[in-house]
Amino acid sequence: MSLARVHNFSISLDGFGTGADQGPDAHFGHAGDRLHQWMFATQWWEAGGTAGVDDVFVQRHDPGIGAEIMGAGKWGHPGWHEDPDWKGAWGPNPPFHTPVFVLTHHTRPSIDMEGGTTFHFLDTSPAEALETARKAAGDQDVRIGGGPTVIRDFLAARLIDHLHVVVVPILLGRGVRLWDGLEGVEKDYKIEQTSSPSGVTHLTFTRA
Amino acid sequence: MSLARVHNFSISLDGFGTGADQGPDAHFGHAGDRLHQWMFATQWWEAGGTAGVDDVFVQRHDPGIGAEIMGAGKWGHPGWHEDPDWKGAWGPNPPFHTPVFVLTHHTRPSIDMEGGTTFHFLDTSPAEALETARKAAGDQDVRIGGGPTVIRDFLAARLIDHLHVVVVPILLGRGVRLWDGLEGVEKDYKIEQTSSPSGVTHLTFTRA
Numbered sequence: 001m002s003l004a005r006v007h008n009f010s011i012s013l014d015g016f017g018t019g020a021d022q023g024p025d026a027h028f029g030h031a032g033d034r035l036h037q038w039m040f041a042t043q044w045w046e047a048g049g050t051a052g053v054d055d056v057f058v059q060r061h062d063p064g065i066g067a068e069i070m071g072a073g074k075w076g077h078p079g080w081h082e083d084p085d086w087k088g089a090w091g092p093n094p095p096f097h098t099p100v101f102v103l104t105h106h107t108r109p110s111i112d113m114e115g116g117t118t119f120h121f122l123d124t125s126p127a128e129a130l131e132t133a134r135k136a137a138g139d140q141d142v143r144i145g146g147g148p149t150v151i152r153d154f155l156a157a158r159l160i161d162h163l164h165v166v167v168v169p170i171l172l173g174r175g176v177r178l179w180d181g182l183e184g185v186e187k188d189y190k191i192e193q194t195s196s197p198s199g200v201t202h203l204t205f206t207r208a
Numbered sequence: 209m210s211l212a213r214v215h216n217f218s219i220s221l222d223g224f225g226t227g228a229d230q231g232p233d234a235h236f237g238h239a240g241d242r243l244h245q246w247m248f249a250t251q252w253w254e255a256g257g258t259a260g261v262d263d264v265f266v267q268r269h270d271p272g273i274g275a276e277i278m279g280a281g282k283w284g285h286p287g288w289h290e291d292p293d294w295k296g297a298w299g300p301n302p303p304f305h306t307p308v309f310v311l312t313h314h315t316r317p318s319i320d321m322e323g324g325t326t327f328h329f330l331d332t333s334p335a336e337a338l339e340t341a342r343k344a345a346g347d348q349d350v351r352i353g354g355g356p357t358v359i360r361d362f363l364a365a366r367l368i369d370h371l372h373v374v375v376v377p378i379l380l381g382r383g384v385r386l387w388d389g390l391e392g393v394e395k396d397y398k399i400e401q402t403s404s405p406s407g408v409t410h411l412t413f414t415r416a
Contacts, residue, residue, distance in 0.1 A: 013394070013411070014387035015223055167375075169399040169411070173391025179222035183381025186221070191377040195403040203221070203377075 002134045003141045003161040006151055007061045009178070010035040010166045010200075016175035017148030024077045027089065029175055035168050038200045053196045057164060066137025068096050069129050071150035072104035075119065081106035088119060099136040101129055103150060126150075126157045148178045155185055163189070163205035210342045211349040211369040214359055215269045217386070218243040218374045218408075224383035225356030232285045235297065237383055243376050246408045261404045265372060274345025276304050277337050279358035280312035283327065289314035296327060307344040309337055311358060334358075334365045356386045363393055371397070371413035 011017045012035065019029030028035060043049035044058045072080070075088045081104070088094070088102075093114040100119050107121040120136075122129050133142040144154050154160050165178070189205035196202065219225045220243065227237030236243060251257035252266045280288070283296045289312070296302070301322040308327050315329040328344075330337050341350040352362050362368050373386070397413035404410065 014390065167401070167409075169394060169401060171387060171390045171392060171394050173389060179379060181381060182222065182379045184379060186377060186379050191407065193375070193377060193403040193407065193409045195401040195409060199399065199401065201375075201401045201403060201409050 005141050005162040006144050007164045011178050012170050012172040014171050015177045015179050016172040017178045018176045019172050020174035038198050057202050064141050065143045066140025067098050067133040068100045068143045068145045069133050070145040071147050073147050075102045101133050126154050148176045165203040167201040213349050213370040214352050215372045219386050220378050220380040222379050223385045223387050224380040225386045226384045227380050228382035246406050265410050272349050273351045274348025275306050275341040276308045276351045276353045277341050278353040279355050281355050283310045309341050334362045356384045373411040375409040
């Protein structure tokens with residue numbers, strides 16, 4: 001069965017998946033790159049990086065994934081819909097290499113990028129988006145790519161099968177929270193916490 | 209030097225140190241005892257319990273402590289100030305065995321309990337309360353006992369020297385958050401995360 005999986009989703013100790021004051025040069029707002037430094041220290045990111053627990057977790061991002069669903073805020077910075085020719089914040093060869101379904105109220109025609117990524121734009125519910133993405137993914141799994149609001153909506157709709165969250169030891173104070181309004185959702189899952197020598201903790205939810 | 213220390217303060221994944229709907233029979237509201245089950249499984253709590261990482265952390269609660277500061281909500285359930293003769297929610301022999309300073313706008317005369325605990329009632333700032341507690345503690349440390357609002361206020365005032373928080377894998381959704389309004393506080397500390405086989409993660413902040 002095709003699973004809906006979240007990988008490498010980083011949050012602060014106080015639960016923010018992105019900071020405040022997002023903009024073209026600050027995709028994670030005032031968080032900067034602090035939520036993702038653990039990732040840049042691995043050999044997955046750069047030769048000579050670490051090969052331990054952070055690396056084995058981060059490498060689960062791609063294998064077995066046939067499509068991604070992401071929010072409009074991951075695809076582009078606020079206001080992107082005012083430029084009908086813009087192709088998103090991920091450059092000419094985005095790191096997805098599959099169909100990517102962007103959830104937005106500002107739909108536009110699909111865009112073929114280099115390297116096998118095609119952006120499709122959907123204005124639908126999480127459940128309908130997942131059904132569409134599963135068809136595109138064939139036998140493979142669908143990655144729910146974030147941001148925090150999208151992951152929260154999919155969790156609330158009980159659509160996530162595997163959730164990997166990375167808790168980074170910083171206090172952002174402001175931004176968009178991952179966990180709001182999810183009381184009791186953990187009851188559907190087996191949860192494990194794995195602390196890393198890098199200072200982060202990996203949290204995994206799998207269907208109980 | 210006398211340190212201000214927090215031990216065994218448990219929060220949910222979504223950051224709540226106590227649940228909603230607190231009352232005489234629900235000191236942690238709808239959280240019940242779910243935030244503290246990790247503690248009840250240790251040999252510190254009961255013979256035959258675990259002797260691993262949870263137990264060694266939990267046992268740091270008492271040694272070297274000469275006084276505690278707690279909030280009014282830890283001393284008694286909401287409305288306690290309407291009963292001038294009540295002696296708090298901790299029974300005739302409270303588990304503190306030191307002077308305990310209760311922060312409240314409803315002060316009353318000090319109360320001597322069995323076993324060396326004396327409750328004092330203060331309507332002062334965190335810094336003033338800490339100064340008073342340090343005098344009572346002699347050369348020993350002062351435990352900041354909670355609840356979440358008290359620990360948050362002491363963190364915001366940069367008064368905590370050692371913070372031990374236990375992250376329990378449940379989503380409470382409602383209650384009182386520990387981390388609100390503490391942006392950047394982690395910069396004063398060295399932080400370590402230690403996951404336990406029991407499923408919780410121990411988080412320690414020590415002065416950098």
